[in-house]
Amino acid sequence: MLKGKAFKFGDDISTDLIVPGRLAHLRSNLPELAKHVLEDADPTFAARVKPGDFVVGGDNFGLGSSREHAPLIIKMAGVSAVLVKSVARIFFRNAINRGLPVLICDTNKINDGDELELDMAAGTVRDVTNGVALTFKPIPKAMLAILEEGGLIPYIQKHGDFKLE
């Protein structure tokens, strides 16, 4: 069971809002880059987020660039999962490749600052603050196999190849 606080964001949180191009010079200095996570969406987020907390978005979360640094620094900030109504393709794949769960559920029912409990195995999210229980869409099988190994590189190191078909 994962427990933490919800940090609520709106629709269309682009990878530019998560990790802008103007900070490209920090991409080889990840601890420094991580201090700017989601800066252009909420400049106070990086200072307030605590290990275990949740990023909660709306539709089309992570649209835009292929920069894997986006899910990478969200994970480095200690975020245990990203909960969204829908997610952009490359961000989804990158997040799973980095061992960061992205879970599709009706995030309209979650408010900013609510305490959440996530049960990955049961597929449920409980909003402790307002008592709402949500179920999330199962992660596709191929991606779950990668997520369960902690990401793509650990998956390949273990299996030596893709064993997804």
Next chain:
Amino acid sequence: MGKTLAEKILSQKLGRDVSAGEIVVSPVDLAFVQDTTGPLTVREYQGSGFKALADKRRTVLFLDHAAPSPNAQLSTDHILLRSFARDTGCVISDVGAGVCHQIVAESMARPGDIIVGADSHTVTAGALGAFATGMGSSDVAVAFALGKTWFRVPETIRIEVKNKFQQFVTAKDLILHLIGMIGADGATYKSLEFGGKAVDAMSMSGRLTVANMAVEAGAKLGLFPSNQTTEKHLRELGRAEQYRSISPDKDAFYEKTIEIDAATLEPTVSRPHAVDNIVLAKDLKGVRIHQVFLGTCTNGRLEDFALAASILRNKKISPDTRLIVAPASKRVLLQAMDAGYMRIFIEAGGSVLPPGCGACLGLHQGVLGDGEACLSTANRNFKGRMGNPNSFVYLASPATAAATALAGVVTDPREVL
């Protein structure tokens, strides 16, 4: 049941019939990174203990986003990439050569290829009939080492474009219009497949513009069938033998088909801060623009420059507007110089940047001031895109960009005839 272009390319590559929804592991014909995603790929590759590249001739590192580098950190990233190329023998395209997607289109992509790149606009090569898509640094590191990757075979939305474009209405206006119709997530996970009379007649340059922006609707692919235009493109680049005909089956199954009449399209603009925030240029008349940016993998090609030059010839841009021009590749730059376009831009008051991506993503060159607005021929206008979250980016065609540079306000190019 017949096959869509996406299903056909994958089926031919795998030597068996595959259809939408299946998970497949496919060989990769070309894998590449650029200088802002590549350092992470190199570190993942090295840290994973991979011994050798699957195919060093089809592994490419592009130094294009910070070209030339604006600071010590990015210069040090370049050192890492050059050293990886030396150690592994892979291909490197260094500063000055141009934007990865343009060079892939000029020198590398072949109809029927499977291409993965650590850059979302890898979809651009779909213009040549290649199954080309963007991925992250780890996925490409694995493709470097194993020469393969996994895909979910995507469902397809067919875009059928009939009739002919009006004068000063371009492929850019078509793709902006389409994204406005279906939204920035209207094609998430899907293949966008283009066809119809206007598409058959479309130049390679226009196809590259359309395919490039497929990802702005969330698509995994932006695919064109190959035809005589593809063959001519390859022949001009000394790659005639790489042509092969590839097209969807007549009885392919499409999730849906969208029909667009090219003759009804007008110069179109995307407003801040979302690509699907679409309006006609004529309805934005009077909106003040501080900088016009002509270039990028979307619209930095010779045909784009020819169109802009035809509007700017013997004219001066507005004293209240800057014009910056960045060719998509060295080849484009040299051809545009020979054709006299660069002289036209410079005499009009523009400044010319080296081939590369810098200004488009706000990395360097042409960064906007607080409250400023840029009208750009690029593909994205997210908040902060051009280096400043307190600025505004409008997207449009090279014709609209040139007309806007002259007036200093958003202008429909048909008004400056």
